[in-house]
Amino acid sequence: ELPMPTIAAVHGFALGGGFELALSCDLIVADPTALVGLPEVSVGVIPGGGGTQLLPRRIGAARAAELIFTARRVEAAEARELGLVDELVADGQDRTEALALAGRIAANSPVGLRAAKRALRLGHGLDLRAGLEVEDSAWRSVAFSGDRAEGVAAFNEKRKPNWPGE
DSSP states (O other), X not given: OOSSOOEEEEOSEEETHHHHHHHTSSEEEEOTTOEEEOOGGGGTOOOTTTHHHHHHHHHOHHXXXXXXXXXXXEEHHXXXXXXXXXXXXXXXXXXXXXXXXXXXXXXXXXXXXXXHHHHHHHHTTSOHHHHHHHHHHHHHHHHTSHHHHHHHHHHHTTSOOOOOOO
16 A cells, blocks of 8 residues: 555565565565565464465466465565566675665656555556556646656656656
8 A cells, every 4th residue: 555666675485475565666676695485374373464465476376376385485586487476686696675665766756756656556457448458547636747847848848857746
């Protein structure tokens, strides 16, 4: 529900609740030491922190079922191939690269980012027509914002924008 983009940095084990926390983020950056998975069924419970809902949204129902039902732990390279993580970086660079990514994101309009995230979240799982209506509503909410005016002015003046955030 957070309106701003969120990024997880994974170094080492992210199993069970740790991986569910990462899955709750918009983007996941990991280094080669990352080992991710939802092993809860191996101890008689299920992922209870959103894993059964977040994992299928990230990689599809069948792949999520396989990982949850087998309690399989996935190493970094395969995690990237499966889409469990979004970016695989050099050893020990997960935090540095996640912060760099956050900086690239933060350079953009806060109003635009909030609206884009809202459209992504609300439109997910809807048919195309309904999703486009969600997108149109989000676009209208920013079309006459101070951020849009500043963004257009900065573009025309060939300078970096100074976002008012409203």
